[in-house]
Amino acid sequence: MCGIFGYIGNQKRAAAIVFEGLKTLEYRGYDSWGIAVKAGNRIEIEKRVGKIGQAKVSLPQSNLGIGHTRWATHGGVTVKNAHPHRDCSGNIALLHNGIIENYESIKSELLAKGHTFLSETDTEVAVHLIEENMKNGNTFPEAVRRAFLRFSGLNAIVVMNSNSNQIIAAKNGSPLVVGKSDSGFFLASDASGIVKFTKEIIFLKDDEMVILDDSVNLFTVSTGKNLPLSYEHVDWIIEEADRGKYPHFMIKEIFDQPKVIRNIAETYADQIDDLAEVIKVAKGTFFIGAGTAFHASLAGVYLFSKIAKEHINTAMASEFNYLEDFLTKQSLIIALSQSGETIDIVEPLTRAKQKGSSVVAIVNSLGSTIYRMADKKLLLGAGPEKAVASTKAYVAKLAVLLMLSFAMVRKTSDAQKLLLEAAGEIRRLLSDENLEKLRRLAKELKGNENIFTVGRGTSYATALEAALKIKEVSYIHTEGLAGGELKHGTIALIEKGTPCFVFAPMDETHEAILSNAMEIKARGGKIVGISPQKAEVFDHFIEVKDVGEASVITQIIPAQLLAYFLAVEKDLDPDKPRNLAKSVTVK
Numbered sequence: 001m002c003g004i005f006g007y008i009g010n011q012k013r014a015a016a017i018v019f020e021g022l023k024t025l026e027y028r029g030y031d032s033w034g035i036a037v038k039a040g041n042r043i044e045i046e047k048r049v050g051k052i053g054q055a056k057v058s059l060p061q062s063n064l065g066i067g068h069t070r071w072a073t074h075g076g077v078t079v080k081n082a083h084p085h086r087d088c089s090g091n092i093a094l095l096h097n098g099i100i101e102n103y104e105s106i107k108s109e110l111l112a113k114g115h116t117f118l119s120e121t122d123t124e125v126a127v128h129l130i131e132e133n134m135k136n137g138n139t140f141p142e143a144v145r146r147a148f149l150r151f152s153g154l155n156a157i158v159v160m161n162s163n164s165n166q167i168i169a170a171k172n173g174s175p176l177v178v179g180k181s182d183s184g185f186f187l188a189s190d191a192s193g194i195v196k197f198t199k200e201i202i203f204l205k206d207d208e209m210v211i212l213d214d215s216v217n218l219f220t221v222s223t224g225k226n227l228p229l230s231y232e233h234v235d236w237i238i239e240e241a242d243r244g245k246y247p248h249f250m251i252k253e254i255f256d257q258p259k260v261i262r263n264i265a266e267t268y269a270d271q272i273d274d275l276a277e278v279i280k281v282a283k284g285t286f287f288i289g290a291g292t293a294f295h296a297s298l299a300g301v302y303l304f305s306k307i308a309k310e311h312i313n314t315a316m317a318s319e320f321n322y323l324e325d326f327l328t329k330q331s332l333i334i335a336l337s338q339s340g341e342t343i344d345i346v347e348p349l350t351r352a353k354q355k356g357s358s359v360v361a362i363v364n365s366l367g368s369t370i371y372r373m374a375d376k377k378l379l380l381g382a383g384p385e386k387a388v389a390s391t392k393a394y395v396a397k398l399a400v401l402l403m404l405s406f407a408m409v410r411k412t413s414d415a416q417k418l419l420l421e422a423a424g425e426i427r428r429l430l431s432d433e434n435l436e437k438l439r440r441l442a443k444e445l446k447g448n449e450n451i452f453t454v455g456r457g458t459s460y461a462t463a464l465e466a467a468l469k470i471k472e473v474s475y476i477h478t479e480g481l482a483g484g485e486l487k488h489g490t491i492a493l494i495e496k497g498t499p500c501f502v503f504a505p506m507d508e509t510h511e512a513i514l515s516n517a518m519e520i521k522a523r524g525g526k527i528v529g530i531s532p533q534k535a536e537v538f539d540h541f542i543e544v545k546d547v548g549e550a551s552v553i554t555q556i557i558p559a560q561l562l563a564y565f566l567a568v569e570k571d572l573d574p575d576k577p578r579n580l581a582k583s584v585t586v587k
């Protein structure tokens, strides 16, 4: 996680430039932030706990600065643990993204040599190790290189030295980009942070380090050998997100959904037909994703079985590493991701590529790591998704997977019709009357400690996604289950009044899921039925009209809205829930 930004150049506004860059990168972590600038021969640092938001920086004028937004891994959310961290001399400051897995042994060694540590982070060992390497006669770049080589794990570090007037960065696993413009050089944890300053970008590869001073020099970390510079001109326009008339991004993004689905229905047929041909020739296709994207993958597996009569495997991306021994050159991995930066996906994709398997990216973020590493790419076109809780990127993935499963049997146009119907039904679900109904339900449920969500078939994926949405923004423990699994244990938790959301579309699961609802009700559960048809067992009924196989898209809408209203009713920030980040770049 963590956003990184650095600047060195002819502008004296380093702190302001870094601050502006960090704001774009805050989606990578927002528990605390910090900026360091060179002030004379010293380094001045300002660090704070909390979101960067409208904060003001009061650092001196400088032409060299680095900054960081943190998502805590090692050490609590405190000012001391916020980056940048300084060495004992105060002339070197460092920030970091990743986890230095062997930090404990390095720390003991450095403590024994007299270094003083001020934080509980793994990161701080890096700056003291560089200092120690310099004491042993190494130049600043060599000290950084040697230190970086000692770290295990997936890491990116950025180090500034007020004596040598340099910024040095090295990476392995975590992304880093460098940009150049007439006003100087920029460094960021991804290109979206940099494109407003420059379009000339170097995407650093693993095992590369860069030195920024009056010029840019690139090296291989492991050998120390100089590398040629290869700038890419990116002509991306990163859409700025605007909440418009909405109080939060989450509700704005829920309202964006009909447009997103319509766009996919109307303009994606050709690229989806192409992708279907790729799947047809592969020997073993896997959908992988994390969190919400995994739920979309799971729904995709059901859709492929039902519509295309094709078996597709799926795995949570973080588990795929342990399931990939059988991958071959004929295997196809389809990675689903909103951000395109999730390390749990990047890691198995890297290994799959090493084995010669093909990789397809279905992502929302142009130019992201996963987008760049894929052999074939499909952009979701949902527009920037700012709220941490993913909504429109989820339905976009479902729309693509639905179309893809129909494309496998050359019936893409059937899917297009269903998607247009689904877009219409979502618009109806977003009526004032319906919003009011869900707001009232949220008021009724906000005091509960537990909620359950159940579904079968594609609605099992919906149940998992509904539970994730509710828990991440309302902090109410919510568990999603396959309807048939309840009686195998979890039903023991149902008490009088326990809310249980039952997804009952008019498909082959309808009768069986209503029986499961009966079983819950018999034990005192309060049933919220989400279905085209009212049933006696429902205590609350939320009508979602039948749109055939596209019901997997429409059924999630009431759950997204309820999650949002629960957060609002509990006075929580639905856009930036506690402990989370929009882009998850640590393991």
Ligand code: AGP
Binding pocket: 289, 290, 291, 292, 293, 336, 337, 338, 339, 340, 341, 342, 345, 388, 389, 390, 391, 468, 469, 472, 580, 582, 583, 584
């Ligand atoms: C969804 O609401 C999440 N906050 C989270 O589960 C997310 O879907 C997951 O981290 C994967 O992110 P990605 O789509 O950017 O890869």
